[in-house]
Amino acid sequence: MALPPEKVAELKQIIHTQLAQMDVEKHIREVMDDITGDEQMMDHVTEEEMIEKLRNRGVVDEIMSHLHFSGGAQPLRPATHLVDQDNLNHGAVRRANIDPTRRYLYLKIRGGKAFMDQLAEEDTGQASSASFTLHLHFRGQRFKSRPAPCAVEPSFDEGFLLELHKEGAGDAGKMADVGSMLSICDPIHIVLIRTTPMGESTLVSSNFFEWRPLLTAKHGHLPVSIELKGTGPESKVPIGILEADLELFPRSGQVLEENVVRTQLDLERGRQAEQDRRFLEYAKHWWREYLDIKPAHQDRLIKIFALDENSNYRPVCSYVTPLRAGRLLDSPRQAMRFVSLVRYDREMKLGGGDKLEQWSSLHAFLARNKGDCEDHATLLCSLLLGFGLDAYVCIGTKAKSAVHAWVMTISTDGLVTFWESLNGHRFVHEPVDPMAPPMGKRERASYPYKTIGSVFNHRSFYANTQASDRVEECRFDLQNGALWKNMSAEVLLSVCGPGASPHWPSPPPLVASALDATLASNDLEIQVRRLVAQHRQDQGLSTTWDDQLSYILTPALAAYETERVTGVTAGNEEFQDAVRQAVPDGQTFKGYPIQFTHRSPRKAFLTCLKAPICEEIINCRGDQVRLALRVRIFPYPESACAVWMMFACKYKSVL
Numbered sequence: 001m002a003l004p005p006e007k008v009a010e011l012k013q014i015i016h017t018q019l020a021q022m023d024v025e026k027h028i029r030e031v032m033d034d035i036t037g038d039e040q041m042m043d044h045v046t047e048e049e050m051i052e053k054l055r056n057r058g059v060v061d062e063i064m065s066h067l068h069f070s071g072g073a074q075p076l077r078p079a080t081h082l083v084d085q086d087n088l089n090h091g092a093v094r095r096a097n098i099d100p101t102r103r104y105l106y107l108k109i110r111g112g113k114a115f116m117d118q119l120a121e122e123d124t125g126q127a128s129s130a131s132f133t134l135h136l137h138f139r140g141q142r143f144k145s146r147p148a149p150c151a152v153e154p155s156f157d158e159g160f161l162l163e164l165h166k167e168g169a170g171d172a173g174k175m176a177d178v179g180s181m182l183s184i185c186d187p188i189h190i191v192l193i194r195t196t197p198m199g200e201s202t203l204v205s206s207n208f209f210e211w212r213p214l215l216t217a218k219h220g221h222l223p224v225s226i227e228l229k230g231t232g233p234e235s236k237v238p239i240g241i242l243e244a245d246l247e248l249f250p251r252s253g254q255v256l257e258e259n260v261v262r263t264q265l266d267l268e269r270g271r272q273a274e275q276d277r278r279f280l281e282y283a284k285h286w287w288r289e290y291l292d293i294k295p296a297h298q299d300r301l302i303k304i305f306a307l308d309e310n311s312n313y314r315p316v317c318s319y320v321t322p323l324r325a326g327r328l329l330d331s332p333r334q335a336m337r338f339v340s341l342v343r344y345d346r347e348m349k350l351g352g353g354d355k356l357e358q359w360s361s362l363h364a365f366l367a368r369n370k371g372d373c374e375d376h377a378t379l380l381c382s383l384l385l386g387f388g389l390d391a392y393v394c395i396g397t398k399a400k401s402a403v404h405a406w407v408m409t410i411s412t413d414g415l416v417t418f419w420e421s422l423n424g425h426r427f428v429h430e431p432v433d434p435m436a437p438p439m440g441k442r443e444r445a446s447y448p449y450k451t452i453g454s455v456f457n458h459r460s461f462y463a464n465t466q467a468s469d470r471v472e473e474c475r476f477d478l479q480n481g482a483l484w485k486n487m488s489a490e491v492l493l494s495v496c497g498p499g500a501s502p503h504w505p506s507p508p509p510l511v512a513s514a515l516d517a518t519l520a521s522n523d524l525e526i527q528v529r530r531l532v533a534q535h536r537q538d539q540g541l542s543t544t545w546d547d548q549l550s551y552i553l554t555p556a557l558a559a560y561e562t563e564r565v566t567g568v569t570a571g572n573e574e575f576q577d578a579v580r581q582a583v584p585d586g587q588t589f590k591g592y593p594i595q596f597t598h599r600s601p602r603k604a605f606l607t608c609l610k611a612p613i614c615e616e617i618i619n620c621r622g623d624q625v626r627l628a629l630r631v632r633i634f635p636y637p638e639s640a641c642a643v644w645m646m647f648a649c650k651y652k653s654v655l
Helices: 005-021 024-036 047-056 059-066 089-095 117-124 178-182 212-216 258-293 295-299 332-341 362-368 373-386 489-496 517-538 547-552 554-566 572-582 601-610 612-618
Strands: 103-113 131-138 141-144 158-164 188-195 201-209 221-229 238-249 305-307 313-315 391-397 403-410 416-419 426-428 451-456 461-464 484-486 588-596 623-635 641-652
Touching: 103 131, 131 158, 131 362, 141 158, 178 212, 178 258, 188 221, 188 362, 201 221, 201 238, 201 362, 212 221, 212 238, 212 258, 258 295, 258 484, 258 489, 313 489, 332 373, 332 554, 332 641, 362 373, 373 391, 373 403, 517 601, 517 612, 517 623, 517 641, 547 554, 547 572, 547 623, 547 641, 554 572, 554 588, 554 623, 554 641, 588 601, 588 612, 601 612, 601 641, 612 641
Parallel strands: none
Antiparallel strands: 103 158, 103 238, 131 141, 131 188, 188 201, 221 238, 305 313, 391 403, 391 451, 403 416, 416 426, 451 461, 461 484, 588 641, 623 641
């Protein structure tokens, strides 16, 4: 019985994909090397002998074991995206249902070379303990490689299947032809992260790779060398090279001339340069008008451009874009909690001094999993916009005139709320009359912000023109031209709107946590218990754990996390009653909760010893001393997690 043509095409595509993923060409080359070693056999080798040698090496059996065909006529699904999970990469490619009616771009990373910065570290023995990880983003798809030990020639061996399709709903299921592929200006964003054994991550490179020269390859296959450059002050310095192969699945029957692709790229670069030039001229004119209002405005924090990790000046509005978290986050307050759990890190200038002004692209920030206050604020603002709120990033100062960024939302009835993205606190803004008598300490605003110069989001920018830039005296009626000077929405859309620039494409999707919270909580609790017992043994104290009391602490940790998300405390009465039931008359109970954003047991234990109450519990002395410890990990997207620990003890005091 003959198969229908579409089924034959599907089988061919699956077999072709499996051959590419298993790198069968490598095995064939090895067999050819063996044969070419004997010059007498070169002229007499047959196809059957070649297949027999491959069968003896187990290659044929391995291919057949990975080919699975379903007998039912089930509709094909789009290719599974390779998301941010360590155990997905190769397996996910093999399990993906490749739709033969759509086209894919396969990027094979064969290795790295010339990472010269690793020479000095190899001499000290540090390079072998750290690892490199590649993060890729392309048209809403995210990928992550397996960690490779840091070396001058890191052993990357990864394949990424990128889906090419048009954005329109009607064309999303069609095969992308050469013309449509040539018009796809989205580059592949490659981010290289270096991670130490202690979990400290460093952004090594952020590279936008242009893939469209592949359209000129006669056989749909193009070997490339991707030069990676550093970040910040080292953004012009090469730090290494990735050796890679590009291939189209299925291969296109039409090949473009090199001058056609080159002309298209030149036109896009020219159009981008013209847009940047026009916006710069507009920004200069707008700034002169702003200073004409009041010359003292030049001292206010009006941030129109910001340097990204590649030392490129970008309009600040381009760092914000509405971001929907799907089913990973349920509310704006949960989004705020998630952002506050991403680690805060200040980049310092080389040689010390003030901090380095460097805003990160969203993908680089998520890949690094830590960043400065501006990175946190732009991410939180993007998530709040995705939830439908009228949100803005605020640029101003806090205590000691330190430059700071936070988020503001304005409700439909004019209520202004400040969101601190670093710690998850919210503050309602109530403007004060500057002519009123001085306020007492209890009447002063609770938020830490002192002055504000400008606010912005993805489609608007406002500069403060009020008599005072003190936050407590400002009014946030942004539509009032006497209080705020705005930029043209049309001009901002031309440079920051969707598709305006290929170097700040659509935001990458958030990735669900792969952490098993139950196992991780149990493991961390066991390790901290061991550290406590060892510490008490060094003090000459014995350690006895009360498992029931430890379990009773669980509701308290859940309530603490709920309070951080919602601001509402729940279940406190039941917890207090359970503690009273567990502690006999005449005994004393002490408890101390503490929260971390990491899962390092030793680092957490050392921090606990620095807290006086917690140190007193750990070193508790008395009669019938019973210790308790409960650890609860609450996972969030992007490997962020809230780690709660509660130490407790009950004892009978000895006078």
